[in-house]
Amino acid sequence: MKPFCRDTWVEVNLDAISANVKTFRNHVPAETGIMAVVKADGYGHGSVEVGRQALESGANSLAVAMLDEAIVLREAGITAPILVLGYTPATAVEPASRLQIELTAYNADWVAEANLVLHQAGLAPVGIHIKTDTGMGRLGVRTAEELLRVVNALEESHKLAWTGIFTHFACADEPDTTHVRRQHETFQSLLQSLRSAGKNLPMIHCCNTAAAIAFPEWGYDTIRLGIGLYGLYPSPYMKDRADVALVPALSLKTKIAHVKTATNESFTVSYGATYTAQPGEQIATLPIGYADGYSRLLSNRGEVLYNGTRASIVGRVCMDQIMVRIEQCTAEVDDEIVLYGKQGEDEISLDEVAALIGTINYEVPCMLNYRIPRVYYRNGKETGVFHPITMK
Numbered sequence: 501m502k503p504f505c506r507d508t509w510v511e512v513n514l515d516a517i518s519a520n521v522k523t524f525r526n527h528v529p530a531e532t533g534i535m536a537v538v539k540a541d542g543y544g545h546g547s548v549e550v551g552r553q554a555l556e557s558g559a560n561s562l563a564v565a566m567l568d569e570a571i572v573l574r575e576a577g578i579t580a581p582i583l584v585l586g587y588t589p590a591t592a593v594e595p596a597s598r599l600q601i602e603l604t605a606y607n608a609d610w611v612a613e614a615n616l617v618l619h620q621a622g623l624a625p626v627g628i629h630i631k632t633d634t635g636m637g638r639l640g641v642r643t644a645e646e647l648l649r650v651v652n653a654l655e656e657s658h659k660l661a662w663t664g665i666f667t668h669f670a671c672a673d674e675p676d677t678t679h680v681r682r683q684h685e686t687f688q689s690l691l692q693s694l695r696s697a698g699k700n701l702p703m704i705h706c707c708n709t710a711a712a713i714a715f716p717e718w719g720y721d722t723i724r725l726g727i728g729l730y731g732l733y734p735s736p737y738m739k740d741r742a743d744v745a746l747v748p749a750l751s752l753k754t755k756i757a758h759v760k761t762a763t764n765e766s767f768t769v770s771y772g773a774t775y776t777a778q779p780g781e782q783i784a785t786l787p788i789g790y791a792d793g794y795s796r797l798l799s800n801r802g803e804v805l806y807n808g809t810r811a812s813i814v815g816r817v818c819m820d821q822i823m824v825r826i827e828q829c830t831a832e833v834d835d836e837i838v839l840y841g842k843q844g845e846d847e848i849s850l851d852e853v854a855a856l857i858g859t860i861n862y863e864v865p866c867m868l869n870y871r872i873p874r875v876y877y878r879n880g881k882e883t884g885v886f887h888p889i890t891m892k
């Protein structure tokens with residue numbers, strides 16, 4: 501029995517994940533590792549399968565946004581180092597010890613509280629990466645004094661080990677490098693302040709995909725590879741630079757559920773009757789909608805691929821279905837449609853969809869939710885399916 505009952509699915513090309521890891525492997529210095537960022541369920545691609553493939557292809561560790569995401573990876577049997585990049589409440593740190601997951605810290609009081617929680621539970625020490633805020637304005641210490649306080653608190657702790665220090669860039673994907681260079685200089689100054697205080701520095705990292713592309717020499721001990729892992733560029737500017745050739749890994753496909761031909765001038769389509777089909781137009785109904793994470797902003801604007809050619813979305817995107825106009829009028833039920841990805845000589849890229857709905861390519865795959873199964877391919881063959889609705 502097929503593991504899903506609706507013919508709408510995401511295809512993830514694991515060969516693309518592998519190729520993208522190897523591209524960055526060759527782009528950054530040999531001594532720089534690769535930390536594959538698989539937060540948000542692998543940017544919508546599936547964190548377990550993408551994480552496994554990235555590690556097999558040369559990544560050294562994984563990163564996620566929250567401890568819950570790291571637990572999923574450990575429960576799937578992944579034993580590689582995992583770093584939680586976001587905030588973890590001190591009261592919630594026990595699983596990080598039990599499953600040996602590294603956490604991020606930037607506050608001496610948090611260190612003391614987390615140390616007490618682990619001490620009272622009699623658990624093993626947890627590795628901690630200190631986050632510095634050099635200009636992202638999100639999480640992290642901002643001054644050398646704060647930083648030294650956190651380092652000293654970690655050194656006094658018996659249940660937390662200082663294993664890394666990092667920062668995150670806000671504008672590394674832009675042509676004007678003023679901000680990113682200023683952030684890197686601030687980061688270097690903070691690192692130097694610790695060396696001057698006699699501290700030996702653990703793992704150092706600062707590069708996201710954009711900085712890894714533009715400043716590979718800032719790789720330090722590892723880059724944190726997110727969007728580039730999935731074959732997407734952080735910005736149009738980074739794509740135009742063409743420093744690295746990336747292969748998009750995700751496609752979104754469905755099959756026609758119903759076909760009809762407009763018979764008269766009053767043939768309106770979808771809620772609000774915002775589209776009137778001309779007599780003779782062929783309208784196909786597709787089983788995907790905004791409740792799947794396919795944006796309603798594509799109403800009367802988006803396009804899909806049928807038989808290698810474009811078909812316009814007509815009418816409003818519904819919760820579970822959309823309608824498209826088939827120009828050749830040759831469509832039949834069960835014909836395959838590509839919503840994101842390639843078909844024939846054409847491609848509907850995530851960049852194109854993101855521009856249409858006024859967002860960035862990062863958000864488009866992250867929107868695809870639990871209702872859509874992920875089907876994985878390697879060497880052109882299906883290797884597995886993960887369907888959140890029916891599988892744990």
Ligand SMILES: Cc1ncc(COP(=O)(O)O)cc1O
Pocket residue numbers: 537585668707708709710724725726727728734
């Ligand atoms: C702290 C942190 N680090 C790294 C990333 C990955 O960024 P890209 O997807 O742009 O590579 C995200 C993030 O929040």
